[in-house]
Amino acid sequence: xxxxxxxxxxxxxxxxxxxxxxxxxxxxxxxxxxxxxxxxxxxxxxxxxxxxxxxxxxxxxxxxxxxxxxxxxxxxxxxxxxxxxxxxxxxxxxxxxxxxxxxxxxxxxxxxxxxxxxxxxxxxxxxxxxxxxxxxxxxxxxxxxxxxxxxxxxxxxxxxxxxxxxxxxxxxxxxxxxxxxxxxxxxxxxxxxxxxxxxxxxxxxxxxxxxxxxxxxxxxxxxxxxxxxxxxxxxxxxxxxxxxxxxxxxxxxxxxxxxxxxxxxxxxxxxxxxxxxxxxxxxxxxxxxxxxxxxxxxxxxxxxxxxxxxxxxxxxxxxxxxxxxxxxxxxxxxxxxxxxxxxxxxxxxxxxxxxxxxxxxxxxxxxxxxxxxxxxxxxxxxxxxxxxxxxxxxxxxxxxxxxxxxxxxxxxxxxxxxxxxxxxxxxxxxxxxxxxxxxxxxxxxxxxxxxxxxxxxxxxxxxxxxxxxxxxxxxxxxxxxxxxxxxxxxxxxxxxxxxxxxxxxxxxxxxxxxxxxxxxxxxxxxxxxxxxxxxxxxxxxxxxxxxxxxxxxxxxxxxxxxxxxxxxxxxxxxxxxxxxxxxxxxxxxxxxxxxxxxxxxxxxxxxxxxxxxxxxxxxxxxxxxxxxxxxxxxxxxxxxxxxxxxxxxxxxxxxxxxxxxxxxxxxxxxxxxxxxxxxxxxxxxxxxxxxxxxxxxxxxxxxxxx
Amino acid sequence: xxxxxxxxxxxxxxxxxxxxxxxxxxxxxxxxxxxxxxxxxxxxxxxxxxxxxxxxxxxxxxxxxxxxxxxxxxxxxxxxxxxxxxxxxxxxxxxxxxxxxxxxxxxxxxxxxxxxxxxxxxxxxxxxxxxxxxxxxxxxxxxxxxxxxxxxxxxxxxxxxxxxxxxxxxxxxxxxxxxxxxxxxxxxxxxxxxxxxxxxxxxxxxxxxxxxxxxxxxxxxxxxxxxxxxxxxxxxxxxxxxxxxxxxxxxxxxxxxxxxxxxxxx
Numbered sequence: 013x014x015x016x017x018x019x020x021x022x023x024x025x026x027x028x029x030x031x032x033x034x035x036x037x038x039x040x041x042x043x044x045x046x047x048x049x050x051x052x053x054x055x056x057x058x059x060x061x062x063x064x065x066x067x068x069x070x071x072x073x074x075x076x077x078x079x080x081x082x083x084x085x086x087x088x089x090x091x092x093x094x095x096x097x098x099x100x101x102x103x104x105x106x107x108x109x110x111x112x113x114x115x116x117x118x119x120x121x122x123x124x125x126x127x128x129x130x131x132x133x134x135x136x137x138x139x140x141x142x143x144x145x146x147x148x149x150x151x152x153x154x155x156x157x158x159x160x161x162x163x164x165x166x167x168x169x170x171x172x173x174x175x176x177x178x179x180x181x182x183x184x185x186x187x188x189x190x191x192x193x194x195x196x197x198x199x200x201x202x203x204x205x206x207x208x209x210x211x212x213x214x215x216x217x218x219x220x221x222x223x224x225x226x227x228x229x230x231x232x233x234x235x236x237x238x239x240x241x242x243x244x245x246x247x248x249x250x251x252x253x254x255x256x257x258x259x260x261x262x263x264x265x266x267x268x269x270x271x272x273x274x275x276x277x278x279x280x281x282x283x284x285x286x287x288x289x290x291x292x293x294x295x296x297x298x299x300x301x302x303x304x305x306x307x308x309x310x311x312x313x314x315x316x317x318x319x320x321x322x323x324x325x326x327x328x329x330x331x332x333x334x335x336x337x338x339x340x341x342x343x344x345x346x347x348x349x350x351x352x353x354x355x356x357x358x359x360x361x362x363x364x365x366x367x368x369x370x371x372x373x374x375x376x377x378x379x380x381x382x383x384x385x386x387x388x389x390x391x392x393x394x395x396x397x398x399x400x401x402x403x404x405x406x407x408x409x410x411x412x413x414x415x416x417x418x419x420x421x422x423x424x425x426x427x428x429x430x431x432x433x434x435x436x437x438x439x440x441x442x443x444x445x446x447x448x449x450x451x452x453x454x455x456x457x458x459x460x461x462x463x464x465x466x467x468x469x470x471x472x473x474x475x476x477x478x479x480x481x482x483x484x485x486x487x488x489x490x491x492x493x494x495x496x497x498x499x500x501x502x503x504x505x506x507x508x509x510x511x512x513x514x515x516x517x518x519x520x521x522x523x524x525x526x527x528x529x530x531x532x533x534x535x536x537x538x539x540x541x542x543x544x545x546x547x548x549x550x551x552x553x554x555x556x557x558x559x560x561x562x563x564x565x566x567x568x569x570x571x572x573x574x575x576x577x578x579x580x581x582x583x584x585x586x587x588x589x590x591x592x593x594x595x596x597x598x599x600x601x602x603x604x605x606x607x608x609x610x611x612x613x614x615x616x617x618x619x620x621x622x623x624x625x626x627x628x629x630x631x632x633x634x635x636x637x638x639x640x641x642x643x644x645x646x647x648x649x650x651x652x653x654x655x656x657x658x659x660x661x662x663x664x665x666x667x668x669x670x671x672x673x674x675x676x677x678x679x680x681x682x683x684x685x686x687x688x689x690x691x692x693x694x695x696x697x698x699x700x701x702x703x704x705x706x707x708x709x710x711x712x713x714x715x716x717x718x
Numbered sequence: 719x720x721x722x723x724x725x726x727x728x729x730x731x732x733x734x735x736x737x738x739x740x741x742x743x744x745x746x747x748x749x750x751x752x753x754x755x756x757x758x759x760x761x762x763x764x765x766x767x768x769x770x771x772x773x774x775x776x777x778x779x780x781x782x783x784x785x786x787x788x789x790x791x792x793x794x795x796x797x798x799x800x801x802x803x804x805x806x807x808x809x810x811x812x813x814x815x816x817x818x819x820x821x822x823x824x825x826x827x828x829x830x831x832x833x834x835x836x837x838x839x840x841x842x843x844x845x846x847x848x849x850x851x852x853x854x855x856x857x858x859x860x861x862x863x864x865x866x867x868x869x870x871x872x873x874x875x876x877x878x879x880x881x882x883x884x885x886x887x888x889x890x891x892x893x894x895x896x897x898x899x900x901x902x903x904x905x906x907x908x909x910x911x912x913x914x915x916x917x918x919x920x921x922x923x924x925x926x927x928x929x930x931x932x933x934x935x936x937x938x939x940x941x942x943x944x945x946x947x948x949x950x951x952x953x954x955x956x957x958x959x960x961x962x963x964x965x966x967x968x969x970x971x972x973x974x975x976x977x978x979x980x981x982x983x984x
Binding site: 300307419420422424426429432433436437438444445447448521522523524526527 | 732733734750752906908909911912913914915916
């Protein structure tokens with residue numbers, strides 16, 4: 013054996029046979045405890061409802077791997093945490109790989125096949141890599157400790173907006189203790205690893221194959237020099253090494269054993285959650301199979317296995333808590349706490365040997381682990397939580413499925429009850445006669461085609477607000493004029509159109525949604541058109557993403573892309589450039605839901621407007637508060653509304669002239685909030701369509717009468 | 719134990735409407751049909767009593783009308799009624815509230831409930847007489863405009879409250895079986911989700927003929943009625959006018975109008 017060949021990892025040197033056996037025993041015990049924990053977790057998930065995943069598993073795996081390796085989801089809106097987690101992740105993975113390959117050689121390849129690779133140059137390079145990995149791990153952990161201990165981030169505060177101080181699950185100090193225990197455990201493992209390495213060097217300083225190659229483990233070597241300088245001899249080093257070896261080894265085994273029982277399990281659950289993610293989780297809500305007796309989630313076992321896995325994937329990072337518009341205005345909802353509550357509930361009920369009786373699985377209520385109806389009704393289904401979650405927790409379908417149960421029980425605001433009955437009766441939320449749906453078009457100097465009577469190129473699905481709300485009718489008239497002037501062959505369905513159902517579905521009235529979607533799909537299928545356009549992002553979303561489940565597959569665009577195209581084709585041209593200083597509000601259903609961020613901004617640029625972005629824009633846009641049917645539920649008196657919160661943000665832009673929206677509900681919500689926040693007269697709220705009209709003044713004959 | 723709830727499918731006017739050719743009703747093309755608002759409350763009261771009672775209580779809804787009433791009956795079934803009865807015969811067309819009450823009383827005799835609820839009135843005709851007339855045909859005790867009720871199915875009597883003029887409450891004990899007409903606001907009617915309405919399609923709607931309730935054609939329709947609609951019409955509008963001009967002109971015009979009216983009265 014050559015000299016370099018002898019260089020290898022010192023493993024059980026100077027250990028008695030009994031000691032080695034004891035270590036193996038403990039190792040197997042730790043693995044057994046780990047495996048049992050994994051079994052309990054998998055059994056828990058399997059107690060959820062069935063779900064068949066779409067798409068290929070390999071594509072899902074690749075997707076997950078790229079998210080995990082790039083840390084792209086963890087970096088978002090928190091580079092510090094992303095960077096530190098990256099250090100911990102790669103440090104830990106490398107160290108784990110190091111240990112795993114040693115096991116591979118020592119326990120499998122060498123005894124069975126006589127293959128050895130852990131020696132010589134390979135060993136030295138690997139030992140350098142692991143030393144660096146350890147530094148990365150420690151650096152990441154120290155930053156995380158600083159972050160938890162000193163940065164006082166509101167998103168890491170576990171106090172719940174849906175509980176009051178004194179409630180048993182108000183701020184859950186056990187979570188804080190677990191966080192710190194986890195950080196310290198990892199830090200101690202990493203730290204003792206280095207000290208152990210140094211002690212081993214001091215102990216074996218007489219052996220050239222160890223001592224001469226010590227600088228391949230720079231941190232350990234440095235520590236060893238320090239130990240020697242402070243008078244530690246080879247014998248003392250040997251004793252220290254022996255003690256620390258056991259200490260380090262035992263803590264590492266404890267960590268392994270604890271993985272399935274503690275937050276450490278996120279290394280598996282979060283990765284698995286990313287792998288089973290649904291890219292349209294909030295955009296396309298799940299149907300209720302006809303075979304299912306109950307419409308919504310009443311019991312914890314009504315969630316499917318993927319949703320139960322979602323609950324365990326949460327790492328309490330608080331990004332959804334931070335992004336939630338309901339939480340921001342003090343409503344009793346934090347998406348994080350909905351998930352954590354249900355997780356605690358699932359742990360308490362589904363991890364035992366037998367599943368408790370149905371009565372004990374009720375997730376609705378105010379007891380620990382249950383979710384209150386006030387919490388569920390606070391949700392705007394704006395998707396801010398789903399969008400930012402780094403581990404693909406899908407809060408919105410969970411909340412909507414729980415609301416379906418509330419709707420079945422009639423546990424909702426009386427005004428919402430009334431609105432749903434109205435929609436059922438008249439097909440619109442305004443309680444207007446069906447016949448009046450197209451009445452706004454009568455004020456136009458040209459007829460708007462009835463698509464039911466003649467074929468059109470573009471079928472305009474108008475939607476409730478743009479059809480019946482007087483303020484939005486004006487916008488509809490302007491949009492009709494623009495299409496008319498650009499020579500677009502378009503028509504509407506008049507009273508053949510019903511409420512698109514997007515918000516009805518998000519309320520949780522799935523039966524009514526089915527009625528509306530079916531009615532609209534039937535109406536759309538019986539007329540002739542090439543593509544659909546709408547000014548309403550809510551209608552846009554459900555027609556684009558949900559109608560295909562009801563047999564209605566259409567090419568549909570939001571008006572912003574159609575107008576952009578008309579400008580590109582020079583069928584519309586700016587004649588009076590606007591010099592306004594504007595900001596743009598991304599509607600949830602256009603932006604986050606359907607990634608329509610660019611067209612409205614390009615249109616604003618075409619108009620000559622100077623766009624100043626708000627802090628919360630694009631994917632992080634802040635909901636106006638109207639989504640998820642909240643437009644039909646009165647906000648509590650005296651508390652801030654999301655739209656008011658948003659107006660304050662816009663008002664902070666110096667010299668702002670126009671707050672531009674591109675959604676009928678936004679126009680209603682923000683014009684109201686402009687007044688109630690005392691910003692009237694400082695700037696105005698306008699539909700993008702109105703700005704375009706201003707930049708292309710109508711020829712007199714085609715002007716819409718005021 | 720059984721509670722019978724009499725319900726009606728009412729008609730509401732659409733945006734524009736026309737009077738029927740015979741001038742005695744609105745053209746049905748312009749009507750939107752729905753369950754009478756009062757009946758929502760009386761049904762809810764019955765279902766609440768049922769749910770709060772330890773022993774089984776059957777809630778039966780009954781209505782008089784053609785098969786288009788089934789939609790409203792299904793809504794009642796979705797909200798918790800156990801079964802529904804609909805009485806129809808072409809001869810029933812043209813019945814007034816008294817004739818309808820005669821039919822309801824006949825159904826009550828057949829079903830023999832311990833309690834019969836009806837709404838105070840219907841939102842389309844507003845006679846407020848059907849429930850009370852039913853009690854008269856049955857010779858049962860009755861009370862109208864009940865705003866709160868304490869009743870245990872099977873009990874000899876029930877206690878209810880009514881609101882009188884000047885904010886006075888009237889607390890009354892009544893012998894059962896009785897007919898009570900229920901006022902709005904006595905409870906909060908539940909929401910019938912579309913899914914529950916769909917599922918209620920599986921519950922039975924029993925259709926009875928006149929013969930089934932031992933009545934003849936002479937008991938119903940115009941023959942069995944005590945009143946008859948002569949005509950239905952929209953009164954002439956235009957009594958208000960906007961006075962324009964400056965203050966002096968407006969005052970002069972106003973004085974002129976006052977003189978005109980004085981003259982007409984004189």
